[in-house]
Amino acid sequence: MKRVAIAGAGIGGLSAAARLAKRGYLVDVYEKNSVAGGKATERLVTTPAGRFRWDCGPSLLTMPHLLEELFAFCDERLEDHLTLHRIDTSCRYHWTDGTVIDENSSFWNLPPVRHYLDYARGLYELSAPAFLERAPRDWWKAFNADLLTHLKHLPKFMNLQSMAELNRSFFEDPHLCQIFDRFATYNGSSPFRTLSTFAIIPYVEAEFGAWYPEGGIARIPDALVNLARRQGVRFHFNHEVTDLDDLEADVRLCNGDIITAHQKWLPESVAGHDMLNHDLACSGWIMLLGLKKRFPRLEHHNILFSDHYRQEFDDIFSRRRLPAEPTIYIASTSKHPKSTDAPEGCENWFVMVNAPAVAPLERKGYEQVVFDRLRAFGVTLAPDDILHQESFSAEEFATRHNAWKGSLYGWASHSIATALFRPPMQHPHHQDLYFTGGTTHPGGGIPLVLLSGKIASDMIASDVPPL
Ligand SMILES: Cc1cc2nc3c(=O)[nH]c(=O)nc-3n(C[C@H](O)[C@H](O)[C@H](O)COP(=O)(O)OP(=O)(O)OC[C@H]3O[C@@H](n4cnc5c(N)ncnc54)[C@H](O)[C@@H]3O)c2cc1C
Numbered sequence: 001m002k003r004v005a006i007a008g009a010g011i012g013g014l015s016a017a018a019r020l021a022k023r024g025y026l027v028d029v030y031e032k033n034s035v036a037g038g039k040a041t042e043r044l045v046t047t048p049a050g051r052f053r054w055d056c057g058p059s060l061l062t063m064p065h066l067l068e069e070l071f072a073f074c075d076e077r078l079e080d081h082l083t084l085h086r087i088d089t090s091c092r093y094h095w096t097d098g099t100v101i102d103e104n105s106s107f108w109n110l111p112p113v114r115h116y117l118d119y120a121r122g123l124y125e126l127s128a129p130a131f132l133e134r135a136p137r138d139w140w141k142a143f144n145a146d147l148l149t150h151l152k153h154l155p156k157f158m159n160l161q162s163m164a165e166l167n168r169s170f171f172e173d174p175h176l177c178q179i180f181d182r183f184a185t186y187n188g189s190s191p192f193r194t195l196s197t198f199a200i201i202p203y204v205e206a207e208f209g210a211w212y213p214e215g216g217i218a219r220i221p222d223a224l225v226n227l228a229r230r231q232g233v234r235f236h237f238n239h240e241v242t243d244l245d246d247l248e249a250d251v252r253l254c255n256g257d258i259i260t261a262h263q264k265w266l267p268e269s270v271a272g273h274d275m276l277n278h279d280l281a282c283s284g285w286i287m288l289l290g291l292k293k294r295f296p297r298l299e300h301h302n303i304l305f306s307d308h309y310r311q312e313f314d315d316i317f318s319r320r321r322l323p324a325e326p327t328i329y330i331a332s333t334s335k336h337p338k339s340t341d342a343p344e345g346c347e348n349w350f351v352m353v354n355a356p357a358v359a360p361l362e363r364k365g366y367e368q369v370v371f372d373r374l375r376a377f378g379v380t381l382a383p384d385d386i387l388h389q390e391s392f393s394a395e396e397f398a399t400r401h402n403a404w405k406g407s408l409y410g411w412a413s414h415s416i417a418t419a420l421f422r423p424p425m426q427h428p429h430h431q432d433l434y435f436t437g438g439t440t441h442p443g444g445g446i447p448l449v450l451l452s453g454k455i456a457s458d459m460i461a462s463d464v465p466p467l
Pocket residue numbers: 007008009010011012013030031032033036037038039040056057058059060061062239240241242255256257265284352400401402408436437438439443444445446447449
């Protein structure tokens with residue numbers, strides 16, 4: 001049997017591990033932390049009022065069929081291991097002018113929104129088979145009669161408008177523009193700098209819905225570790241790989257941050273220098289709050305928008321500081337009827353502000369900036385309401401997950417090159433070294449890293465058959 005050594009048990013690494021073991025490889029996963037899941041981690045805290053739980057990374061799942069497909073590949077059924085609930089309102093958007101918009105089926109059916117989604121569907125139908133679901137080296141294999149019918153959408157990929165410009169060509173209402181601008185942050189980019197092709201992101205959310213796994217997002221890596229173990233994968237926790245050349249195997253697969261890998265774990269690599277010549281995707285400033293109060297005006301997922309959105313992205317990407325007037329994301333899983341993440345009468349808030357990838361990041365006193373901003377929306381938190389409060393930022397992502405400068409997705413998609421070509425999944429000089437995860441192809445976010453693991457497994461199976 002051929003041996004595969006995987007550095008990192010993030011969702012991409014786990015997706016690849018289960019598939020490779022199923023294909024007949026002997027797979028060892030080396031993970032620097034004591035648990036799997038990487039950025040999809042959770043936090044549990046017991047207060048005098050009871051136990052709180054927070055997902056500390058991803059909070060929203062879409063494209064659940066990719067999880068189903070992974071389990072089916074291993075001859076199992078996802079529903080035997082994970083219960084997923086579709087959320088009717090995937091996000092509630094708030095503005096200081098009092099406007100509140102719920103992202104639900106009525107929203108997606110508004111005529112201008114439908115028109116936008118029709119445009120974006122073409123982008124998805126062409127890019128999914130040719131780009132998202134396969135290695136760039138194999139793009140030509142996507143050609144078939146079905147794909148030919150979608151080639152008419154190719155000019156949309158030549159549209160060099162920014163996402164913000166595209167949105168303004170579809171919507172007159174500034175609130176709608178801001179909602180659709182915000183999807184650029186799903187891959188850590190600025191809507192004013194990223195290409196209009198990323199209109200795919202809202203299309204995916206509209207088409208495949210927003211989902212909540214019972215018990216929290218952290219149950220996804222739990223289910224994947226168990227799946228991988230049943231396929232024979234061996235896990236080695238608390239084992240940090242400091243030199244990828246030390247991994248003794250026929251094939252090495254790195255699920256850690258690809259920029260960090262080229263800078264630190266491949267000392268003789270020459271490819272590393274190119275890695276640093278691009279904008280980094282943003283990091284996050286996170287605050288976990290355990291609250292002794294309920295907030296009926298808030299939904300499970302909420303965005304409280306900045307009044308000065310462009311300035312916010314200038315702060316992050318040009319001035320490289322925390323936004324003076326942030327857009328605030330609040331996710332509270334305790335709002336879900338199936339949740340036990342907060343004691344009775346309490347809420348667990350995961351508060352996130354987009355932050356520059358600069359580790360360590362100067363963030364002294366930023367909690368107060370956020371509390372003041374919440375007050376502008378009529379959300380007031382008295383000290384007595386707070387049972388638990390902690391915050392962390394780029395430094396935590398850098399130290400805990402080895403994310404380069406704390407960037408959540410490696411490169412931002414701010415140029416044609418970085419929007420269309422992610423760092424390659426196979427090392428140009430070390431042919432037995434592959435990469436998978438959110439910093440390589442096809443990109444970040446749970447669905448794309450599940451695909452990344454699948455693509456890595458396909459590449460390895462084609463280059464180095466298991467027996
Ligand atoms: C705050 C936040 C919010 C997010 N929100 C969403 C969301 O709502 N929806 C969504 O779909 N996605 C979201 N994402 C993105 C999503 O979480 C990631 O893209 C995805 O989980 C990354 O998976 P990955 O396979 O790249 O691995 P990672 O999660 O990056 O994990 C890599 C693993 O490798 C390990 N490792 C690193 N270096 C080494 C080494 N040298 N040796 C051994 N092990 C090593 C790390 O410890 C880690 O466990 C969010 C991310 C964050 C941080």
